[in-house]
Amino acid sequence: MSIEIRQELCTACGRCTQICPGSLIKLKEKKAVILHPERCWGCASCLKECPAQAIALFLGEDMGGLGARMTVRKEGTLLHWTVTKPDSSVQTITTNSRDANKY
Amino acid sequence: MDLQCIDTDFLIIGGGTAGCWAALSFREHSNARVLIAEKADIKRSGCLAAGVNALNAYIAPGKKPQDYVDYARTDAEGIVRGDLLLTMAEGLNRAVEKLEKLGLTILKDEQGQYVTRGWRNIKINGENIKPILAKAVLAQENITVLNRVNVFEYIVKDNHILGAYAIDIDKPILYVISAKAVLCATGGASGLYKPNHPGFSRHKLWYPPFNTGAGLAMGIRAGAEMTTLEMRFIALRCKDTIAPTGTLAQGVGAKQINSAGEVYETKYGLTTSQRLHGTVMENLNGRGPCYLQTIGITKEQETDLIKAYLNMAPSQSLRWLESGKGPSVQNVEIEGTEPYITGGHTAAGYWVNTNRETTVRALFAAGDAAGGCPQKYVTGAMVEGEIAAKAAIKYMDKKTPALNTDEAIKQLPKGSNVSFTVDDLEKEMQAIMDEHAGGIGTSYRFSEASLKIANEKIQELEALSKHISATDMQEFVYILELKERLTLCRSLIAHLSAKKETECYINSRLENGKISIILRPLVGEGEIYEH
Ligand SMILES: Cc1cc2nc3c(=O)[nH]c(=O)nc-3n(C[C@H](O)[C@H](O)[C@H](O)COP(=O)(O)OP(=O)(O)OC[C@H]3O[C@@H](n4cnc5c(N)ncnc54)[C@H](O)[C@@H]3O)c2cc1C
Ligand code: SF4
Ligand code: SF4
Numbered sequence: 001m002s003i004e005i006r007q008e009l010c011t012a013c014g015r016c017t018q019i020c021p022g023s024l025i026k027l028k029e030k031k032a033v034i035l036h037p038e039r040c041w042g043c044a045s046c047l048k049e050c051p052a053q054a055i056a057l058f059l060g061e062d063m064g065g066l067g068a069r070m071t072v073r074k075e076g077t078l079l080h081w082t083v084t085k086p087d088s089s090v091q092t093i094t095t096n097s098r099d100a101n102k103y
Numbered sequence: 104m105d106l107q108c109i110d111t112d113f114l115i116i117g118g119g120t121a122g123c124w125a126a127l128s129f130r131e132h133s134n135a136r137v138l139i140a141e142k143a144d145i146k147r148s149g150c151l152a153a154g155v156n157a158l159n160a161y162i163a164p165g166k167k168p169q170d171y172v173d174y175a176r177t178d179a180e181g182i183v184r185g186d187l188l189l190t191m192a193e194g195l196n197r198a199v200e201k202l203e204k205l206g207l208t209i210l211k212d213e214q215g216q217y218v219t220r221g222w223r224n225i226k227i228n229g230e231n232i233k234p235i236l237a238k239a240v241l242a243q244e245n246i247t248v249l250n251r252v253n254v255f256e257y258i259v260k261d262n263h264i265l266g267a268y269a270i271d272i273d274k275p276i277l278y279v280i281s282a283k284a285v286l287c288a289t290g291g292a293s294g295l296y297k298p299n300h301p302g303f304s305r306h307k308l309w310y311p312p313f314n315t316g317a318g319l320a321m322g323i324r325a326g327a328e329m330t331t332l333e334m335r336f337i338a339l340r341c342k343d344t345i346a347p348t349g350t351l352a353q354g355v356g357a358k359q360i361n362s363a364g365e366v367y368e369t370k371y372g373l374t375t376s377q378r379l380h381g382t383v384m385e386n387l388n389g390r391g392p393c394y395l396q397t398i399g400i401t402k403e404q405e406t407d408l409i410k411a412y413l414n415m416a417p418s419q420s421l422r423w424l425e426s427g428k429g430p431s432v433q434n435v436e437i438e439g440t441e442p443y444i445t446g447g448h449t450a451a452g453y454w455v456n457t458n459r460e461t462t463v464r465a466l467f468a469a470g471d472a473a474g475g476c477p478q479k480y481v482t483g484a485m486v487e488g489e490i491a492a493k494a495a496i497k498y499m500d501k502k503t504p505a506l507n508t509d510e511a512i513k514q515l516p517k518g519s520n521v522s523f524t525v526d527d528l529e530k531e532m533q534a535i536m537d538e539h540a541g542g543i544g545t546s547y548r549f550s551e552a553s554l555k556i557a558n559e560k561i562q563e564l565e566a567l568s569k570h571i572s573a574t575d576m577q578e579f580v581y582i583l584e585l586k587e588r589l590t591l592c593r594s595l596i597a598h599l600s601a602k603k604e605t606e607c608y609i610n611s612r613l614e615n616g617k618i619s620i621i622l623r624p625l626v627g628e629g630e631i632y633e634h
Contacts, residue, residue, distance in 0.1 A: 001306065018250070021147055022306075022313045023142070023143060023577065035577075041153075041311060043152040059343070064422075085425060095410050097208060098228070099410075100208050100209060101156060101210070101226055101229070101410070101414060102407050
């Protein structure tokens with residue numbers, strides 16, 4: 001379980017470095033980097049905070065991860081969650097903070 | 104390292120659920136200064152960072168606070184504090200209403216009533232619950248928030264708290280914070296035991312890996328009394344992602360089945376601990392792995408479940424989406440987690456009086472750090488923050504002992520240099536706890552002899568941990584966290600080893616470097632408990 005930061009998309013705004021509950025992300029040479037990917041909890045806070053969708057969540061191989069990456073785009077009360085699989089297929093699911101969980 | 108001395112009236116350590124709520128409540132009732140010191144950022148720190156599924160503590164129409172007390176008491180086989188549970192239960196619905204006013208989405212029926220799951224649970228959208236709390240705190244001009252500041256030691260004189268030491272996570276700054284009253288709201292502890300995935304995904308835990316038990320360890324070192332640490336919380340979770348299972352079991356009615364497809368939950372019972380026990384037993388008897396039977400749910404239910412998990416445990420949704428096998432076509436495998444210490448679920452934590460004041464004067468505890476009051480969850484943590492904040496006000500006008508900062512600086516705990524890494528020692532600690540103090544590897548079992556070994560080995564590690572050094576602030580924090588966990592492990596082992604003949608609370612206190620066990624009689628609701 002961890003995240004990956006796509007450096008080419010990172011604008012070095014620093015928001016992810018502030019938000020991570022484990023303070024795992026730092027700015028190095030004007031790019032965000034995760035120093036200890038194995039310390040990531042997978043809470044997705046940094047994904048939601050990143051305005052450039054530069055951060056993606058993935059499941060480690062040791063927990064059966066298959067290589068897909070998940071990013072989030074925020075739009076008002078909506079969160080658009082996009083999963084890209086290794087075969088490049090893409091699926092997006094949208095949640096709305098105004099809708100309560102049914103279960 | 105630069106030194107900064109900060110003076111406040113009410114210091115809140117940990118800006119999580121209880122800490123944020125305490126700050127808001129304090130502000131409602133007092134104009135004294137309040138400061139939150141938080142190791143991360145209050146917008147997304149602690150248990151609520153990823154979001155939560157429901158509000159688990161609520162009292163539906165037709166039920167009374169006493170019903171909640173009775174339920175929690177039965178679940179904990181009687182070892183609860185009636186006074187704490189009742190005062191908590193009485194505030195639950197008020198906390199819910201306030202949360203809704205702050206902007207939390209709560210599911211309602213056509214009559215505008217909250218939709219409940221059972222009689223204690225309400226359905227919400229919990230994804231943004233922490234940003235909502237943080238926004239409310241930040242909207243109050245006179246609450247000061249120090250984000251990314253890690254508190255690591257109390258300043259106590261003659262059993263009265265005067266403040267705390269903290270370090271900045273980013274810059275080499277040491278803070279000496281003085282206060283008239285202090286609230287410990289640092290949550291519980293994870294990472295004491297070997298986790299489900301000890302390798303790359305070793306922080307894929309249920310309880311936040313960043314809640315290291317700091318507040319509990321500081322309390323133990325300051326001689327505060329702790330209670331019921333032996334009541335560890337072991338969760339039944341979705342395999343690998345360690346995501347909650349209640350949404351599947353209660354939400355869509357999925358039954359627990361073994362590898363032969365037999366429903367086994369009815370054999371063992373349906374409380375949280377029975378569900379886990381049943382799963383451990385089925386595995387031990389060769390009938391594992393175990394699953395929640397979700398095959399057959401509708402596609403619509405599946406989509407709703409994926410969304411529900413995105414709002415609280417996104418890795419489970421990612422698992423379903425990347426495998427292309429959602430819960431309607433594949434049952435969800437389940438497993439037990441490593442044991443955690445969390446006063447929000449069991450009764451483990453600080454021994455407090457009815458006002459949530461600990462045995463150290465002017466030091467309060469609330470939420471997962473406070474003991475005696477299990478099943479408090481989000482809303483109960485908030486109520487405890489409120490009770491503590493109101494009680495702390497009495498220290499604002501009192502002439503309290505002032506902190507001599509020069510003396511405090513002289514007394515600072517010092518480090519030295521040598522060559523183990525934090526990771527080495529942490530892995531060693533988790534392996535010891537796993538093998539000898541009832542972790543996953545032994546199906547949570549331990550014996551008197553194994554606990555003795557655990558105790559010796561943990562003390563050896565404590566000695567070694569004095570010799571690690573750091574090259575930057577972040578590493579320094581990792582060292583502090585390791586030491587916190589080791590302190591807590593030693594107390595936990597003492598509690599697991601303690602024996603009692605009558606119904607009572609097992610408490611402990613560090614005295615002259617040794618943990619002594621204190622057995623205390625039960626306290627019922629309606630009683631006011633004073634130390
Ligand atoms: C994954 C998960 C899901 C849950 N789901 C639900 C649910 O659906 N419904 C429900 O009712 N309950 C749920 N709970 C339980 C509930 O969230 C907790 O009981 C409650 O939030 C605890 O509040 P707290 O303030 O004690 O701890 P937290 O909210 O965790 O706050 C502790 C704070 O202290 C900070 N801190 C720690 N150490 C230090 C230090 N040394 N210096 C400074 N700051 C520090 C942390 O960063 C954190 O912000 C869940 C818990 C977890 C972990
Ligand atoms: S997913 Fe959470 S723990 Fe992991 S890096 Fe992002 S914010 Fe930090
Ligand atoms: S939030 Fe996104 S853009 Fe900003 S620093 Fe982090 S990765 Fe880069």
